Amino acid sequence: MDRKTILSKVDHTLLLQPSTWEEIQIICDDAVTYGTASVCIPPCYVKQAKEYLGDKMAVCTVIGFPNGNHTTACKEFETKDALDNGADEIDMVINIGALRAKEYDYVLNEMKSLKAICGDKILKVIIETCLLTEEEKIKMCELVTASGADYIKTSTGFSTSGATFADIELFAKHVGPNVKIKAAGGISSFDDAEKFMGLGADRLGTSRLVKIMKAEK
Template sequence: MNTSEVLKIVDHTLLTQTATWEDIKTILDDGIKYETASACIPAAYVKQAAEYVEGKLPICTVIGFPNGYSTTATKVFETKDAIVNGASEIDMVINIGFLKDKKYDEVEEEIRQIHEACDGKILKVIIETCLLTEEEKIKMCEIVTKAGAEFIKTSTGFSTAGATFEDVKLMHDHVGEGVKVKAAGGISSFDDAEKFMSLGADRLGTSRLVKIMKNTDNGAGY
């Protein structure tokens, strides 16, 4: 598989607290140049970013990020605001405490309400696999499927660990028909990316692959 095929499923991501508009513009320019699936950026920059790219690159943002424990009403408002501002894709964080309390209906209903607020745009549900038991991961595959979201996603990249090969395979094996898997956090090479894809990842959240390409273009090699 060539690098351009891999980059087509990458959400080129910058979510650090210190990100400036100049930093965001670099992400957007690189996303357009390397034809990534989207640029995933903080919500505060979505409107400006959507105007800047003029439809050349889908804009993705995060909701309830990174801890997931905002109220459902807050997350729904964030989602509607992001969509109005030009977001094409939404990555939300579940309420992990509710999952551990076995409030499965509440977790599912929240995802359903946010999906409805997406108004036909793609919703990816971040379950933060590093904080879950295997049983909880499998349960979330079931809940995300029932709630109607398009993707289940491994990680925020802001917790104790990112995506693992084992988790991506488990998620791929347990989600229902039509639900895709996004691996995010710690994807540092094209070899890693291809391994995740072979195990069932349909989307990758990372900034490092584009950085590798830029270094290659500048003569630094892999």
């Protein structure tokens, strides 16, 4: 698989707390230059980024990030605000404690609510695989499928570890045909990116692949 194809599946990401607008601007420029799928940035920069990019690049942002234990009402407000500011894609974090307590209706209804707000905009659901058992991961594949969300996503990149090949294989076996897969966190080479895609990932959350391209250039 050529690098251009891989980059076209990348959500070029900068979510670190100290990030400045000048740094966000740079990743926006790089995303356009290298033809990524989107830029994934903090909510506070969505409006500026959308005004800066126009239709040249999709803007993705995060909701309930990174812990996921905001109230549903808070996540709903965040989502509406992000969309009003021009976000094209939403990556939400589930309430992990609710999942672990087997409060499946809560988790499902929250995803359904955010998808209803998103409408035809893409909703990706971050389940933070490093904190879950295999049984819980499989259950989330079922719930994301039932919710109508567009993607299941491995990780925030802010917990104990990121995407693994085993998790993508597991997702591919258990999600419905309406759900795509995003691997995120720790993807550091084009070889790994290609393997993730070969196992079933349709999107990759990373900043390192563009950094590799820039370093080589």
